[in-house]
Amino acid sequence: xxxxxxxxxxxxxxxxxxxxxxxxxxxxxxxxxxxxxxxxxxxxxxxxxxxxxxxxxxxxxxxxxxxxxxxxxxxxxxxxxxxxxxxxxxxxxxxxxxxxxxxxxxxxxxxxxxxxxxxxxxxxxxxxxxxxxxxxxxxxxxxxxxxxxxxxxxxxxxxxxxxxxxxxxxxxxxxxxxxxxxxxxxxxxxxxxxxxxxxxxxxxxxxxxxxxxxxxxxxxxxxxxxxxxxxx
Amino acid sequence: xxxxxxxxxxxxxxxxxxxxxxxxxxxxxxxxxxxxxxxxxxxxxxxxxxxxxx
Numbered sequence: 001x002x003x004x005x006x007x008x009x010x011x012x013x014x015x016x017x018x019x020x021x022x023x024x025x026x027x028x029x030x031x032x033x034x035x036x037x038x039x040x041x042x043x044x045x046x047x048x049x050x051x052x053x054x055x056x057x058x059x060x061x062x063x064x065x066x067x068x069x070x071x072x073x074x075x076x077x078x079x080x081x082x083x084x085x086x087x088x089x090x091x092x093x094x095x096x097x098x099x100x101x102x103x104x105x106x107x108x109x110x111x112x113x114x115x116x117x118x119x120x121x122x123x124x125x126x127x128x129x130x131x132x133x134x135x136x137x138x139x140x141x142x143x144x145x146x147x148x149x150x151x152x153x154x155x156x157x158x159x160x161x162x163x164x165x166x167x168x169x170x171x172x173x174x175x176x177x178x179x180x181x182x183x184x185x186x187x188x189x190x191x192x193x194x195x196x197x198x199x200x201x202x203x204x205x206x207x208x209x210x211x212x213x214x215x216x217x218x219x220x221x222x223x224x225x226x227x228x229x230x231x232x
Numbered sequence: 233x234x235x236x237x238x239x240x241x242x243x244x245x246x247x248x249x250x251x252x253x254x255x256x257x258x259x260x261x262x263x264x265x266x267x268x269x270x271x272x273x274x275x276x277x278x279x280x281x282x283x284x285x286x
Contacts, residue, residue: 038241038245039242039246091256092252098254216264216271217269219271226278
């Protein structure tokens, strides 16, 4: 395996610094919200994690299309890596949302359109990882993965727009929200700055993790090839 | 100002949320590192085996 490139080393350092800065901005710089108090600050990491997860799921769909067009297995590695990272971020999104929901809605979970579509999205991609394990042939596995992420990708915009399309208690922070929404708040300039900084920091962290995960997949492929050569 | 109330103390939820976010992120980074180390060892072993084969 070639040594870590300089750009990746720089990204590693930048990611650690940006993550620490995002923590500081969210916990110290962002003002205390008047109605909900401290728990509102969970919102900054909740939205940043959700953004990265959505970005990753869409990237996986794009990589799936690229595989179907080129038949190059490197796109399958990109797809798998993007899904795995997005699942981690999306799990954190759901847990953070639930932690915020308890003081705001007096319940950890409710079968609201946004929460339901988010749970379905998580399960779709968990199933993707499990189903991949059952396919031995790399090309068949890649073809299955590409079609699956392409179809699964449809649930990403549905989850995103669900709070704008359906009657929901989940607040819409940007844009008009349903009157039945609970826990919404108006963003002050400092809150907006915090949100955009967290989005930027997590975007860089995503790129770094994706690069590392793709390198891992390349190494895995090399090990599998060597094993095949030795058993032949 | 007379009717203004202090926001409720929800700091334990804030702490729980951020602890979970940080721990999950660190665990994922650690899992990437450990998987890479294991693969590097496997790769080294396999390359040695390949050299020994006629």
